[in-house]
Amino acid sequence: MQLYNTLSAEERARLIDEAGKERLTLSFYAYAKIEDPKKFRDDLFIAWNALDALGRIYVAHEGINAQMSVPADQFEAFRDTLEVYDFMKGIRLNVAVEQDNHSFLKLTIKVRNKIVADGLNDETFDVTNKGVHLKAKEFNDLLEDPNTIVVDFRNHYESEVGHFEGAITPDVENFRESLPIINEQLQDFKEDKNLLMYCTGGIRCEKASAYFKHQGFKNVFQLEGGIIEYTRQIKEEGIASKFIGKNFVFDHRLGERITDDIIAQCHQCGKPCDNHTNCANDACHLLFIQCDECKAAMENCCSTECQGIIHLPWEEQVELRKGLQVGNKVFRKGKSEALKFKKSGDLPDKPLAKAEIKDIRQKIKVKKTLVGKAEHYFSKSKIAQFLIENNELSVGDKVLISGPTTGDQEVTVSQIFVNGSFSDVAKPGEQITFELPFRVRLSDKLYKILDTENA
Ligand SMILES: [Zn+2]
Ligand SMILES: [Zn+2]
Structure with a gap:
């Protein structure tokens, strides 16, 4: 039985193009008690591989967290593969706003200790005692309440390109860091304020809300299905968006435009821009924001140093990289001295420019x-x-x-x-x-x- 990918990303991209069929990018998660994550992983791989479903999936004793690309005409068959598990009956699948047939080019299912690295010891609090789930309209209403504090539970490079108006946007590299920082910052507001939390797809808030209730916060709310589901609802119901800018996503698109507001700047020249890219030097691979002009001038590099390296013969580049960690394992996301216009921490609510609508x-x-x-x-x-x-x-x-x-x-x-x-x-x-x-x-x-x- 084949349980791993046999095709390279390039071969897969070619097959997808040749098939000429539409694909859907979607995500979902579920907390559940999984007795044998390894067997669960293998069963899913066999079922999904047969449907030509691709993506990046984590499974653990505590559940599943999946980001995927599924052929549109296999969508119902895909749903059936989930419905065989009781805990995924009627599960909400977050379908992406913008579609890209190449969003994922491999099927990677990994067994982990946890489906989200939160650094929490789950034995010390009741993880099922979650915050109140809010729909888009309810979330907007509560945002209007002067007694509300809204917190973005994503990372600095995510909130930089888009966030809810008035949100606290912690200057953190990962979710684990944000929990103690927020707890400390909001010490005095546990009793009387509404703590309103959100993240990309809702998964981070699922446990964080229980953690904050355990820390003594009385009124804890979370955006159900995160920004992805919020966007779907405001479009369907014609509600005004209180989220401004782009929603950062973890597939190769790196972002979905929610409103035409550009709230970030090119990290190199400061011009309004919210397009993330990875440095073309494979040994660096830094995730940063770069405008088209800087991309052309810098050849998609984050610094003149990296630009020098990409022009070296390949063998020399490999030689230079020896002893370093593999490029994309280095999680230096947008933090570099060379980037003069990088912003994190307190972010502006005022748009710097409007994105061109392609017409x-x-x-x-x-x-x-x-x-x-x-x-x-x-x-x-x-x-x-x-x-x-x-x-x-x-x-x-x-x-x-x-x-x-x-x-x-x-x-x-x-x-x-x-x-x-x-x-x-x-x-x-x-x-x-x-x-x-x-x-x-x-x-x-x-x-x-x-x-x-x-x-
Ligand atoms: Zn620029
Ligand atoms: Zn670089």
Whole structure:
């Protein structure tokens, strides 16, 4: 029986594109008593692998916490795999606002001590004595109450790009750190204030609310299903959002826009921006906010030091990394001296700018001619492969790469490889590759730009 992934992320991305089927990004969690987490894990792997469900899942004696991508046409079959367990009957699945077929490219189910690292000793308090669960409308109403203190139980890099108006946003790297800090800060308000708590999907508040009640807080409330479920409800019921900005998420999208307010700044130039990225130097991999101009100028790096490193031959980079921890195991999230505009702790409620709403009709008119289509993207080496179908493409040409997920991206072609060797020009029928800083999808079209004029 196959219990682990056999495909690489690149192979999986290619299969997903080729299948051309819509996928749903979703998350759920449940606290329950699991006798044999290892067997539970294996059973889930077999059931989900058969449905082509992907994601990052943690199971423990205390329950399950899952972030997943499921083929849309298998959604009901997927739900059936949950319903076989009594504790997941009728479970709420948080479906993401923005969909991306590549949100997860592997099925990883890990057995852990806990489903959320909270640092709490569960034996010392009653974990089932939770706070009152609130729906979006009730949460908004309570926010209006002057007697309410609202606390964001997420980390600094999450609250920086979006949070509820007036929320306390602890300057913490992880959930475990935030509990004692908040407890200390709110010592004098245990009796008379409403403690209103929220997180991304609700899971962190499930136990934190019980912990705070145990600490003596009398009126403890939590946002049911977190920001994800809040967003769904305000859209469905036409309620005004009291959450401003973006909801940070842990798949490769790194954020879902909730309102068009931009409340964060590019960490390098200070311009209003809320797009997270990871430093292109694999040995650094720092998570930080970078605007498009800085991305181009810095080649997606967090510092000139990292920019220097990515230009070294690969063997030298590997040599430099020896003795260091593997890049993405280093949890330095957005904390670096090189980033002058990083903000955490007390965050502003005032938007710095409005995000552009993508509307095709308002776009700049581009005179262009179709040249070919995308065939593949090699993520590791950042190389895109296209098939030239019409016209010619020459080095120095400005091109537009366009597709539903990719959007419209303009680049100048500085090098072309035809059948693996340099070429100044590519002709119809030829398969070409060149370096591209972003992923392209199978359906993307390649245009040559002839002329640009503002509409
Ligand atoms: Zn910038
Ligand atoms: Zn870096």
